[in-house]
Amino acid sequence: MEKLQLLQGVAAPLPRANIDTDIITPAKRLLDANRETMHEHTFEPLRFLADGSENPDFILNKPGYRDAVILITGRNFGCGSSRETAVWGLLGLGIRCVIAESFGDIFFNNCFQNSVLPIRLPAETIAELLAEAGDDQGNMQFQVDVASRTLTTPSGRSITFDLTADRQTALLEGLDEVGQTLKEDAATTAFQAQDRTARPWIYDLGTVD
């Protein structure tokens, strides 16, 4: 996994609640999904018009916001389906941080599997950030510092955000969870040995045939 330490750049305002993963990655695109090309379809229903051309009103199509690295959006972002392709798509568009009042649980988790940082902030703060981000054709620079857990806005305002220590370390060092857990394998073996006596039916499955 790629490291995420310091992020600097434009933040795109997308003031809309309940953007679900079907909007971020339409189902019909899942079958062809791969990490590299997913972003071609990200936000498809919002980003493109019926004839396939770009929707000029969509924020990431506007001059100044095309290279945004941060997305500021409404509450319950990423609700719905568990599809991790939603995060791949954002990543492919260059978005490494999403700021919202709340997130779909699975999406929130998936972000950390892909070195994308989701930040939860209160509604009033989001409203202020949206205003700042929308101010100036996207020339405004935001900064996210994972080590100090701070977001700095173009006006110089500094906001601290929550991030658990394990997730912070994983982002800073680009640590992969599978590798970390494999080191605990002895604990799993011990758990299973003990559990097998308490709940043998979990381990001794029959067959359906």
Place this chain on the structure above:
Amino acid sequence: MSGATTLFDKLWQAHVVRSLGENLDLLHVDRHLIHDLSGARALTELQERGLAVRNPELCMAMPDHSVSSQPGRTLASSPFGERLGGGLRKMAEAAGIPFFGLEHPNQGIVHVVGPETGFTLPGSLLVCGDSHTSTHGALGALAWGIGSSEVVHVLATQTVRQRRPQSMRITINGELGEGVEAKDVILHIIGQLGVAAGTGHAVEYAGTTIAALGIEARMTICNLSIEFGARMGMIAPDQTTFEYLQGRPLAPKGAAWDRAVEYWRGLRSDDGAVFDREVTFAAAEIAPQVTWGTSPGQTLAVTGSIPTPDSFVEAEQRNNTEVALEYMGLSGGQSIAGTRIDRVFIGSCTNSRLSDLRRAARVAQGRNVASHVTAWVVPGSVQVKQAAEAEGLDEIFLAAGFEWREPGCAQCVATNGETVAPGERCVSTSNRNFVGRQGPKARTHLAGPAMAAAAAIAGEITDVRSFPPLGEAQ
């Protein structure tokens, strides 16, 4: 922990392999369901990393999302069936994971097959790379959907890293009115609480209404937990649960069964257990539901009128309503009943089990699907299909003009190519009415199976209570 604990606490505690601090635990995964949409890719990734599946015997794999539901289908009948379904077979068999292909008598939607084979057990921790995994909580399992990186993690380690969510109990008491079913109960709850109310919570459903429901109806309730943001929904196992499970092929037998039941009886919230949030509903207040918008929370009683944007105080809600109405081609203020429809889909992991099909058949028997409507019945599994055919439900549906199709997710998500055409209006027993869910510009109205069957016959959204049984169907 104090004396009185919740069902959720008991389930969680029984699976902690190691505490990783800050509310984060490494939990043992007892059961892992794998499907075609992400399975082959995850297994390939594992192989590429030089890792093996740690406990293939605790997994079960089958194609459901990408396969055609057309009678006489093969993997080649859908655009990605061979690649995804065939790919999954190859990878699963190589890893020693039990696999149910299209020819197998246990193929079906993962969330239908898990419980009906006895793979899902009370007190088990079950995960699957699919958000509706909450379904399995109906048997008293701790079950939730995971992302595809997590699927690789579970395959390699047989554990999942999870932060302990907050607890919530939804109590529903009283008797359900005529024509009201589990789907109506859960849509009503989502409508009342809003689509984000459960975020960060594990939800237990309780109360006399829940206790009186069969296991399949309980699955419908737990299935939709994710639609108000809760990742897990669960119901304490009881006599109904044990009767449902006894004799299922993968359920314990003999002395092991007795021991298991004794253990399962302890899986309930103690009197006085404290939840972070409690909500109560009265069954009598719930009417048959149908959604009008593009989120499961945009639901109303079938007797009701579609809201106007002005009826909301918050600007955001006004805007959401306006956008949803435009997409759905509806205007606020008109009554939802009488809305002309083009399609009906009875199926999905929400409502494709035998009891669901029986309720739909009771409405369909002796009546005919409206001439302008295409109506599908897609059983959730081969087992459901065979059981339905054994009691003649297929003939009732076919005689009424429904199509009787092969098991899978089909039109719920349409990743098998079976889309609802742009602009078409479909009453669907599935769980998501999101923009484009059933195909680009498709308009979805969620409802229960009896309501969906009634809509097929009337050719419009209609109150199932004016469709008394005409025939002998159970």
